[in-house]
Amino acid sequence: MAKKQEIDTRHYDVILSPHITEKSTLLSEHNGVVFKVSNDATKPQIKEAVEALFDRKVKSVNTIVSKGKTKRWKGKPYKRTDAKKAIVTLVEGQEPIDVTSGI
Template identity: 45%
Template sequence: MHPFHVIVRPVLSEKSNGVREAQGKYTFIVQKDATKEDVKKAVAALWDVKVQSVRTLIQRGKFKRRGARYSQTSLVKKAIVKLAAGSKLPIFEDQ
């Protein structure tokens, strides 16, 4: 997969920012068919950093109710990327 197609967007939340500051782990929303190796290559190619490990998870969609109807939001695949010691991503550090 092309690096621009693997990573959909970064996750910017209080929890992900806390993990990033404390442990140096960055969280991204990725394509559902992307593997750990695809994510590792994409982060290394896009930001020229060394990736130490990648963990992935699939967040199931939540059930929503509007009146008498139920629907379910889409499932999302997330990747938590740990960089080598001393490495940082500039897109997170500028905020």
């Protein structure tokens, strides 16, 4: 197990929710977990938050920023918000994170 870190409220501001899709569940077979994260979160902050909240050792963090689309509703244009996702890979031998259970 990873070294137990003190859980801080800022860790909950970094990781917003798990991103559960068919592709993200396939990643769990390869020690990967996908989270929706704050738009201004950095890779070291995400790594620290996952290690503190879930008590697992993180191997790597990859981030994806999907830009919001411009859409129209009743003839008026609007823009969907940008979203940032983090693909967190755990160290081999670590127990996978169960995102269906609460913290």
